[in-house]
Amino acid sequence: MPQVKIVARNFMDMVASLPTMKLDMLYDNSFICEAILRSLPPLAKKYVLQLLYIDKPISAKTMEEWVLPDGFSKHKVAIDRLIQLRVMTETYDRKKEATYQLNPKFQFNLQKHIVHGGVLPREPMPSNITVRLPSLEELEAYAAEQWEERGVDSADLIAFLLELSFHVTGKAYNINTLTDLQRSIIRDLSDLGLVKLQQGRKEGWFIPTKLATNLSISLADTTSRKQIISFLQQNAHPRVAERIPSVPENVTDQIRLWESDLNRVEMMPAHLYDEFPSKDVFEAACDFAREYGAFLWEDSKRMRLIVKADILNEMKEFLRRQKQ
Amino acid sequence: MTPVSSKLYADDVSLLMVLIDTNPYFWSSMNNNTSFTFSKFLSHVLAFLNSILLLNQMNQVVVIASGYNSCDYVFDSSTSSMQRAECLLEKLEDFVDKDESLSREESVDGVGFSLLSGSLSMALCYIQRVFRSGPLHPQPRILCLHGSPDGPGQYVAVMNSIFSAQRSMVPIDSCVIGSQHSAFLQQASYITGGVYLKPQVSDGLFQYLSTVFATDLHSRGFLQLPRPVGVDFRASCFCHKNTIDMGYICSVCLSIFCKHHKKCSTCGSNFGEARKQDPSASDQRR
Numbered sequence: 001m002p003q004v005k006i007v008a009r010n011f012m013d014m015v016a017s018l019p020t021m022k023l024d025m026l027y028d029n030s031f032i033c034e035a036i037l038r039s040l041p042p043l044a045k046k047y048v049l050q051l052l053y054i055d056k057p058i059s060a061k062t063m064e065e066w067v068l069p070d071g072f073s074k075h076k077v078a079i080d081r082l083i084q085l086r087v088m089t090e091t092y093d094r095k096k097e098a099t100y101q102l103n104p105k106f107q108f109n110l111q112k113h114i115v116h117g118g119v120l121p122r123e124p125m126p127s128n129i130t131v132r133l134p135s136l137e138e139l140e141a142y143a144a145e146q147w148e149e150r151g152v153d154s155a156d157l158i159a160f161l162l163e164l165s166f167h168v169t170g171k172a173y174n175i176n177t178l179t180d181l182q183r184s185i186i187r188d189l190s191d192l193g194l195v196k197l198q199q200g201r202k203e204g205w206f207i208p209t210k211l212a213t214n215l216s217i218s219l220a221d222t223t224s225r226k227q228i229i230s231f232l233q234q235n236a237h238p239r240v241a242e243r244i245p246s247v248p249e250n251v252t253d254q255i256r257l258w259e260s261d262l263n264r265v266e267m268m269p270a271h272l273y274d275e276f277p278s279k280d281v282f283e284a285a286c287d288f289a290r291e292y293g294a295f296l297w298e299d300s301k302r303m304r305l306i307v308k309a310d311i312l313n314e315m316k317e318f319l320r321r322q323k324q
Numbered sequence: 325m326t327p328v329s330s331k332l333y334a335d336d337v338s339l340l341m342v343l344i345d346t347n348p349y350f351w352s353s354m355n356n357n358t359s360f361t362f363s364k365f366l367s368h369v370l371a372f373l374n375s376i377l378l379l380n381q382m383n384q385v386v387v388i389a390s391g392y393n394s395c396d397y398v399f400d401s402s403t404s405s406m407q408r409a410e411c412l413l414e415k416l417e418d419f420v421d422k423d424e425s426l427s428r429e430e431s432v433d434g435v436g437f438s439l440l441s442g443s444l445s446m447a448l449c450y451i452q453r454v455f456r457s458g459p460l461h462p463q464p465r466i467l468c469l470h471g472s473p474d475g476p477g478q479y480v481a482v483m484n485s486i487f488s489a490q491r492s493m494v495p496i497d498s499c500v501i502g503s504q505h506s507a508f509l510q511q512a513s514y515i516t517g518g519v520y521l522k523p524q525v526s527d528g529l530f531q532y533l534s535t536v537f538a539t540d541l542h543s544r545g546f547l548q549l550p551r552p553v554g555v556d557f558r559a560s561c562f563c564h565k566n567t568i569d570m571g572y573i574c575s576v577c578l579s580i581f582c583k584h585h586k587k588c589s590t591c592g593s594n595f596g597e598a599r600k601q602d603p604s605a606s607d608q609r610r
Binding site: 034037038042043045046049050052053065066067068070071074075110113114115116117165213233236241245246249252 | 335336370371374375378379380381407408409455459491493530531534535538539540542543545546547548
């Protein structure tokens with residue numbers, strides 16, 4: 001087994017790198033299915049939800065119709081991620097077209113969750129037994145102090161970590177509810193700062209820190225108007241931040257106008273063709289580009305033509321034939 | 325610098341305010357004409373709430389019930405324990421009992437209508453409180469699961485809520501479960517950039533909710549969602565609450581009237597005499 005380092009951001013990459021058999025075994029555990037779902041990019045989560053009650057394979061073409069042209073790259077990323085994690089399987093139908101279907105175990109576990117709601121892996125202990133629990137701030141300081149990277153190599157650890165992320169930060173959970181294996185891991189996790197261990201007179205308990213409960217949070221990186229505005233809000237001078245709204249409306253309006261102006265123009269790579277030998281060749285070239293759906297603009301007086309870059313080779317070939 | 329905790333609020337973290345129509349008069353009419361009962365509706369809604377909370381642990385869902393005499397918060401995922409269904413159903417039962425016990429004569433429009441304006445205002449107040457809690461918060465949106473007809477007496481209040489939502493960049497999604505379209509909600513979704521949908525098959529409500537209304541605001545930039553086919557932009561007059569195509573508008577405060585008045589009932593401005601036979605010449609058309 002390869003040595004892996006636990007870095008929260010790459011945790012799901014680690015899960016994705018597990019062999020097929022191990023991954024399928026992990027999906028027996030409903031907490032893992034939920035954690036995996038939460039780790040997915042927003043679009044991928046959305047697809048899983050949309051397919052949750054669909055038992056037949058769905059064609060790749062149909063799914064492509066769900067997205068706007070702008071979202072195509074995000075769509076690709078989402079589909080790739082779903083296949084990589086075996087949340088979705090890809091098969092080819094008789095016409096050799098790609099179709100997708102949710103992993104049945106994954107699907108069943110999530111259906112169960114949606115009907116019955118979430119269930120905690122275990123109940124918090126009553127406060128009269130645990131007496132003095134650390135405050136959330138104390139717990140965070142402890143986690144930061146304890147956090148370090150460390151080599152581990154077990155699918156069981158992954159399962160336990162994902163299960164941990166469904167506990168409530170700051171609550172105490174009885175160690176007796178853990179399996180022997182989990183109990184042997186929990187000491188290491190406390191060294192890593194994911195949980196804090198405490199011992200009462202009779203019983204021991206563990207308290208998950210933020211590090212444990214935030215394992216499955218994902219991030220995406222696109223810039224949009226909303227993000228610019230929220231960046232301004234988050235980084236406002238304290239005196240400005242007290243005002244409501246912290247970013248003045250004329251500024252947000254201006255950003256909105258700027259964004260709609262960006263969307264007014266669509267950019268695409270293209271080529272300009274001019275100096276055609278004759279009107280006939282020029283018109284034939286225009287028609288040729290139109291046939292390919294790549295025609296963008298023409299100026300028939302000066303015989304100039306702009307065509308999408310996609311068919312550069314086809315255009316070259318066509319113009320070469322015209323010369324002969 | 326951006327504090328570490330802001331990373332917790334990824335683009336798709338949502339605060340979803342769900343407004344559910346509990347008007348017993350509407351639901352009994354649904355019961356008579358279709359097989360879609362209030363309890364079936366609730367099971368679809370609960371599954372939907374569970375799925376929103378499943379998608380991201382930072383997501384928050386608040387449910388507001390719109391009755392025919394009152395409205396109230398019946399569920400808040402940030403304060404409820406894991407037994408969501410039990411929590412919601414218990415509060416909802418209390419609400420329905422209380423709503424029925426209130427005097428019917430005092431309801432704004434009468435028993436056939438739900439207090440949409442009230443629950444919209446409550447949702448917006450809740451969102452304002454979240455906005456003011458600090459610079460970090462989930463992306464709010466409102467979803468109206470509404471079936472009762474539009475209450476004409478609530479026109480002004482509903483429009484004010486819509487403009488307030490527009491100003492705070494809060495989209496209002498509408499899922500109309502009754503047999504008729506709602507002009508109020510068509511305008512609400514259109515103006516605020518939300519989605520308006522009247523499902524063809526009520527029994528498949530969950531699929532509509534998960535396909536369309538579960539979409540977070542970030543992903544809406546990349547997905548095909550239902551677009552408005554036609555929006556009924558007609559206004560209601562302030563004097564008789566009638567829906568009108570053409571009428572009189574106060575040039576000072578923009579109040580709308582179906583008949584010529586001597587004085588504006590809203591701002592008190594004195595109007596000149598209307599020219600006989602030709603109302604559109606002296607007053608603006610709306």
